[in-house]
Amino acid sequence: MKRLTDTEREAGLATLPAWAYSPERGGCISRKLVFADFAQAFAFMTQVALHAEKSDHHPEWFNVYNRVNITLTTHDAEGLSQRDLAMAKIIDALYLPFTALKQV
């Protein structure tokens, strides 16, 4: 799994407007998500966990009550890889139905 070039990274991130890029640890992307409550947040985390396990690519994440902060990077690539972009896309898709359940 190769680290993305600057051009590849910029093209990829253009399709992921909710994610913030940071040059830390060779390059990572992160997104903060908010849910209606803990049950919704953890239901979402369970979906992400199953996908992570299946694809053997795991997030770094923090949760407190209805908030989930996720960071993606590829250890083996020492930075951002295609796998991070793919997982970010899946996370965006999994999150979408939960936004309809949010108490705003």
Place this chain on the structure above:
Amino acid sequence: MKRLTDTEREAGLATLPAWAYSPERGGCISRKLVFADFAQAFAFMTQVALHAEKSDHHPEWFNVYNRVNITLTTHDAEGLSQRDLAMAKIIDALYLPFTALKQV
């Protein structure tokens, strides 16, 4: 839910040797756990999540692959309460079977 007195806190923490106390945010305790892999770590998190939801007391936690860092505090008590000690005890009990599965 009342914040523990210094005496109550010290007595409680004496029964929780794996937990570290910090005066941050009025008082919190934290523990770092290691598992065989992500599947084990998330299985453990699911057990804690169900307990958290049932008791309406939720952890702050961070996970990456086989590591889970947990912090407990009681927002409403502006520090450590009996609920944190109770949850720490449950977490210790839930973690115990996973230590047998660890690849050390």
